Amino acid sequence: MAVNLGTRGIQEAVECLEYCNFDGGTYWSDLRKQNGSAEPFGIKTWSLGNEMDGPWQIGHKTADEYGRLAAETAKAMKLVDDSIELVVCGSSTSKMPTFGDWERIVLEHTYDYVDYLSLHCYYGNKENDIGNYLAQSLDMDRFIKTVVSICDFVKVKKGSDKQINLSFDEWNVWYHSNDQDKELEPWQIAPPLLEDIYNFEDALMVGCLLITLLKNADRVKIACLAQLVNVIAPIMTEKNGDTWKQTIFYPFMQVSNYGRGVVLNPRVESETYQSKDFAEVPYIETIAVHNDETGELVIFAVNRSEDREIAFTFEEEGFGLESILEATELAGYDKKDTNATDHDLVKLKEKSDVVLKDDAFSTVLKPLSWNVVRLKTK
Secondary structure, three states: OEEOOOOOOHHHHHHHHHHHHOOOOOHHHHHHHHOOOOOOOOOOEEEEOOOOOOOOOOOOOOHHHHHHHHHHHHHHHHHHOOOOEEEEOOOOOOOOOOOOHHHHHHHHHHOOOOOEEEEEEEEOOOOOOHHHHHOOHHHHHHHHHHHHHHHHHHHHHHOOOOOOEEEEEEEEEOOOOHHHHHOOOOOOOOOOOOOOOOEHHHHHHHHHHHHHHHHOOOOEEEEEEOOOEOOOOOEEEOOOOOEEEOOOHHHHHHHHHHOOOEEEOOOOOOOEEOOOOOOOEEOEEEEEEEEOOOOEEEEEEEEOOOOOOEEEEEEOOOOOEEEEEEEEEEOOOOOOOEOOOOOOOOOOEEOOOOEEEOOEEEEEEOOOEEEEEEEEEO
């Protein structure tokens, strides 16, 4: 839940919190009951505004202006409900002219009162350069590590024992609908806005971004795909009530279901290539996650190469591999294929070439492919 710190302020923020989380006996909590919700909603994570560094925001503020307001709002909100977690606004993208200074100044005001710093970023392929496009997950990794270093700088400067973690609460691929949305008439009722139709290469990019977020799970504690239905979304709806899955649905679904537990950062040996914006891009992007509750080890991997099959071997020490539970791939499609007409065109296929021997498995990753292997541990 986000409070409005652009055109509103402290009073409205605490009233909203009181309405949502207070049991009863006050004006706003009793109003909630009158409106049909007897029990409090118990919302535990609150954002102090949204993209307040952006000049497009009504009520845009400088870092000092926002930092002071966010700090005082945070203190007041935690007086109402000290169990909540608070997210303070970071930069809207790493390309903002105030990036870096914004984070530092805002945290100098708010460090003692908030729990997370937000990051937002979207990626696209307007130049139709798939090698450079799929390499943009390296930009996300650099963005995360830069913001972590700023958080830790402020921690040292303040002599604090507290660690601020990150909330990457807006991320996705977004570029297909930009031009068509410019042609829309204003003030329509429920017009189709930001309805990107995603293709196969976008699914690979989302896979790379998901792996990057998992790699940084020690500090990225919240990560929200924006959005979920119709608007730059993995799920689309039709006016007749039908729904269908976009290409990006599949990596997001698999990481949501199977990327649970402890992330294991593997030592990866991969050849690299050079793209327009990146000097060394590994052909293989991969991560492993161990779920102790289910006894599963799950490997996610993307092959960025357009034309090369790449032999992939995974070796582990300490768990012991018992059997292959499932192996799937998203592969063999034209990079511009979508599910817009044939809703089942791009979908997961069984991967049948995984060979398990001792505590290692081997397979071949097809060119431009998203791969998931689930293993039962001993």
